[in-house]
Amino acid sequence: MPPRSSPTARQRRLGSELRRLREQSGMSAQQAAALLGVDRTRIPNIESGRFGISPERVRTLAFNYGCPDTGLVGLLAAMAHERDRGWWEEHRGILPPALLDIAELEHHAVELRTAVTTHIPGLLQTEEHARAVFDTAVPPLPEPDLEARLALRVRRRAVLAGDPPVRYEAVVHEAALRMRFGGPEVARRQLEHLLGQSERGNVSLRVIPFTAGGFPGAGQSFTYVTASVPQLDTVQLDSSHGSLLLDAPMQLRRYGSLLERLRALSLPVDASRAHVRTLALDL
Numbered sequence: 519m520p521p522r523s524s525p526t527a528r529q530r531r532l533g534s535e536l537r538r539l540r541e542q543s544g545m546s547a548q549q550a551a552a553l554l555g556v557d558r559t560r561i562p563n564i565e566s567g568r569f570g571i572s573p574e575r576v577r578t579l580a581f582n583y584g585c586p587d588t589g590l591v592g593l594l595a596a597m598a599h600e601r602d603r604g605w606w607e608e609h610r611g612i613l614p615p616a617l618l619d620i621a622e623l624e625h626h627a628v629e630l631r632t633a634v635t636t637h638i639p640g641l642l643q644t645e646e647h648a649r650a651v652f653d654t655a656v657p658p659l660p661e662p663d664l665e666a667r668l669a670l671r672v673r674r675r676a677v678l679a680g681d682p683p684v685r686y687e688a689v690v691h692e693a694a695l696r697m698r699f700g701g702p703e704v705a706r707r708q709l710e711h712l713l714g715q716s717e718r719g720n721v722s723l724r725v726i727p728f729t730a731g732g733f734p735g736a737g738q739s740f741t742y743v744t745a746s747v748p749q750l751d752t753v754q755l756d757s758s759h760g761s762l763l764l765d766a767p768m769q770l771r772r773y774g775s776l777l778e779r780l781r782a783l784s785l786p787v788d789a790s791r792a793h794v795r796t797l798a799l800d801l
Contacts, residue, residue, distance in 0.1 A: 525567030527619035527763055528626065531750065532597045534765070535590075536579060537565035543583040553582050573599045589747045605673065612666050616761040621670060623752060623763075624677050629685040629744035633780050635737060636697065638708060639688045641675050642715050642723075647708040648672070650700030678721060687722040689780045695725065695797050702801045709798035716791055724784035725793045733783050735776050742770075742777055 522529065540550055540561075547561040554560070554575055563569040573595035580591040606621035624630060624641070632639050638647060648671050652664050659667070677684045695712075698705040716723035726733060739756040753764040753773045764773070785793060 521563065521568050522570070524615060526615070526622055527752075528597060528600075528622050529570075530567035531752070531765065532571075532576075532594060533565040533567040535594055535750070536571075536576070539580060539583040539585050540565075543585075545583060550579060550582075553578060571598050587747070587749070590749050593746050593750060606670065609666055609670055613663070613670060614760065617667070617670060619763065620754060620761055621674050623743050623754060624674060624684065626745070627677070627684050627743045628746055629687075630677075630741055631687045631689075631744070631777055632739075632741040633689040633735065633777055634694055634739040635691040636694050637739060638694055638697075638712065639690065640671055641678060641686065642688060642712055643671065644704075644708050644711045645672055646704050647699055647711075650704055654699070678715070678718065683718070683720040685720050687724070687781075689724045689726060689777070689784050691726045692728050692793070692797075695794060698801075706798050706801035709794055709801070713791060713794055713798070716787075716794075722787055723790050723794070724781060724787060725790040726780065726784045727793060730783045734779050740773060742773055 525533075540547070547565075548558045550561045551558040560569060564571050576595045576598045577591060580594065585591055604622055604625055606618045606625075609618060630641075632641075637651065640648070643651070645668065649664070649668055652659055652667055655664075678686055695709065699708075712723065715721050741754045743752040743754060745751050748770075751765070751770050753769060755762040755764065764770070784790065
């Protein structure tokens with residue numbers, strides 16, 4: 519397989535999981551290369567995502583690494599088998615790779631749980647609200663770049679109506695609901711859209727009201743991406759410098775616990791909808 523100049527997050531994750539299994543087994547990269555009958559430099563390139571690997575070789579390595587988790591091995595082999603280019607690849611070379619990685623993560627997720635404090639979650643934004651958000655970028659986005667980002671964000675919403683649709687829970691602070699990107703009318707329509715989306719059977723909206731006071735992780739926005747097996751879960755962090763993906767077991771436990779604490783501070787689902795409805799009527 520030819521080398522990749524810029525592997526996707528999913529390709530890098532496959533490689534990092536194979537490295538993790540190898541290191542846990544105590545086997546060196548040179549020994550792993552001997553198992554496959556390849557040059558010793560091939561293993562580091564596979565583990566960095568720069569080189570692909572066949573499903574058969576994934577299973578060979580996992581067996582010799584002594585991995586007993588057939589579910590994990592099966593999913594890693596399936597990741598190695600993927601050849602189709604996702605729709606987000608249409609934007610490669612136009613948008614930052616980190617944005618495409620988010621779309622890829624969402625596409626393969628079993629469940630998405632997000633916590634936001636100052637923005638409506640991207641998957642629940644209207645097109646006009648998203649445009650108003652992008653209009654605040656510093657420095658200003660060139661028009662072609664803005665339109666490309668908008669098209670990506672709008673298309674990402676399809677996972678909520680997929681077959682099957684992804685399970686989605688959003689824990690949103692009241693501050694995000696009161697932000698008036700685009701003015702009062704755009705903000706009102708955004709809240710109405712949020713209420714409509716929350717009626718989906720796979721979507722759960724929970725609001726942290728101002729009355730909840732201080733809370734852990736204030737100022738952070740993150741999404742916990744649940745995979746088919748827990749070892750492949752990922753946390754995606756938003757920041758002014760771009761997106762960051764975390765997958766170390768300790769990091770996953772930390773953000774999983776943080777999400778549960780935020781959820782405990784939030785209003786129940788029905789009360790959350792009523793709170794959003796009241797804010798919309800005030801606009």
